[in-house]
Amino acid sequence: MIGRAIGMPAKAKILRIARRIGLLAALAIATVSTAAFASQQPILAFAARVAGDDARTRVVIDFEQKPDFVIHYVDGPERIIVDLSASAFGFPAGDLAPRGLFKDIRYGTMGSDSARMVFTVNRPVKLVMAEVQKNEERGFRLVLDAEMTTKEQFATILKSQDWNTSAAVLPQDVGPVVEDGVFTVAVDAGHGGIDAGASGATTKTPEKTVTLDFARLLAERLNKVDGVKAFLTREEDTFLSLSQRVTIARQKHADLFISLHADTLAQKDIRGATIYTLSDKASDRMAENLAARENLSDQLAGFSIDSGPPEVADILLDLTRRETQAFSVALADNVVKSFEGQVGLINNPHRQANFQVLRAPDIPSVLLEMGFLSNPEDEKLLLDEGWRAKVAALVADAVDRYRRRSVANGG
Numbered sequence: 130m131i132g133r134a135i136g137m138p139a140k141a142k143i144l145r146i147a148r149r150i151g152l153l154a155a156l157a158i159a160t161v162s163t164a165a166f167a168s169q170q171p172i173l174a175f176a177a178r179v180a181g182d183d184a185r186t187r188v189v190i191d192f193e194q195k196p197d198f199v200i201h202y203v204d205g206p207e208r209i210i211v212d213l214s215a216s217a218f219g220f221p222a223g224d225l226a227p228r229g230l231f232k233d234i235r236y237g238t239m240g241s242d243s244a245r246m247v248f249t250v251n252r253p254v255k256l257v258m259a260e261v262q263k264n265e266e267r268g269f270r271l272v273l274d275a276e277m278t279t280k281e282q283f284a285t286i287l288k289s290q291d292w293n294t295s296a297a298v299l300p301q302d303v304g305p306v307v308e309d310g311v312f313t314v315a316v317d318a319g320h321g322g323i324d325a326g327a328s329g330a331t332t333k334t335p336e337k338t339v340t341l342d343f344a345r346l347l348a349e350r351l352n353k354v355d356g357v358k359a360f361l362t363r364e365e366d367t368f369l370s371l372s373q374r375v376t377i378a379r380q381k382h383a384d385l386f387i388s389l390h391a392d393t394l395a396q397k398d399i400r401g402a403t404i405y406t407l408s409d410k411a412s413d414r415m416a417e418n419l420a421a422r423e424n425l426s427d428q429l430a431g432f433s434i435d436s437g438p439p440e441v442a443d444i445l446l447d448l449t450r451r452e453t454q455a456f457s458v459a460l461a462d463n464v465v466k467s468f469e470g471q472v473g474l475i476n477n478p479h480r481q482a483n484f485q486v487l488r489a490p491d492i493p494s495v496l497l498e499m500g501f502l503s504n505p506e507d508e509k510l511l512l513d514e515g516w517r518a519k520v521a522a523l524v525a526d527a528v529d530r531y532r533r534r535s536v537a538n539g540g
């Protein structure tokens with residue numbers, strides 16, 4: 130069918146194809162009324178791009194003039210529909226190739242006075258931002274920020290939207306809230322699902338099982354502390370990308386993020402616990418190698434790591450990062466203090482490296498290597514219930530000491 134269009138002037142051809150796609154989209158959702166926009170000449174959408182990953186994805190479309198838009202959510206399959214004032218889509222289709230949370234992106238005209246974009250999603254999502262901003266150079270840009278959400282929240286959005294007005298854009302959930310009186314801790318069991326992590330030297334027990342068993346114990350122990358509420362980023366043997374782990378922590382307003390691991394090393398005699406905090410520059414070669422290996426997790430499961438979540442260069446964000454960093458270091462020091470004389474530690478037990486999973490700009494985060502599955506003695510301890518209970522109690526003590534100090538300092 131497209132073959133027949135060859136020979137037409139390029140712009141007319143693009144419009145024709147776009148209209149056909151638009152009609153298909155309209156057929157698929159025929160029961161849905163389109164938003165009414167004032168009749169006008171189509172605005173040229175001259176550029177578009179998609180960035181982000183399977184936890185947060187941003188779409189940006191550049192227009193010659195300021196477009197009006199209305200957002201709706203649709204079910205079966207789950208989609209976000211953006212109705213626009215009359216638009217002509219003049220950018221190459223490849224620029225909006227689906228990625229991240231979106232598995233299909235379509236767009237086209239809807240008659241003479243409106244256009245529509247349809248984003249089919251991989252999993253329930255919500256828009257945390259949808260606005261038109263002025264470009265420095267040319268025209269305006271429509272920015273849509275989507276974030277992963279739960280089935281329940283998606284259903285709530287569906288039910289609460291009014292088809293005569295734009296659906297609500299839910300503000301992004303933001304970080305530490307000690308003020309609510311509850312100190313929330315995200316306990317992150319490393320690996321899971323297709324990503325088994327390391328495996329035990331003797332028993333071959335996968336790291337993903339060791340971390341989940343300990344995570345459950347630690348969350349239980351933390352929940353016994355007055356004023357502390359812990360939750361697990363994953364409760365089963367399921368795969369979560371690194372960005373999803375961080376996003377879940379942010380959405381649940383975590384005040385602290387603890388990622389649990391038990392990796393292997395080529396030097397099998399090395400044993401003991403290590404506490405890592407984030408740094409662009411690794412403290413040593415071992416830390417650097419471990420972080421590089423952990424960061425491969427997304428690739429293992431077939432996720433691309435060529436671009437992280439959309440981020441804004443921002444002085445405030447930099448300040449937040451620095452403050453968060455100081456808190457992370459304070460927590461790491463507390464854990465080391467708790468462990469000293471009680472739990473085996475490696476030399477220089479507080480180390481730094483560039484772990485993707487520690488990158489939340491506003492949640493103090495540490496990664497605890499409880500021990501090494503490559504070392505038979507460590508492996509025995511990691512599988513020992515008594516040892517795990519003792520370590521969980523010591524980590525909970527460290528968290529509680531840290532919390533008391535942060536509350537005393539006003540947050």
Ligand SMILES: [Zn+2]
Pocket residue numbers: 319320326327336390391392423
């Ligand atoms: Zn690991």
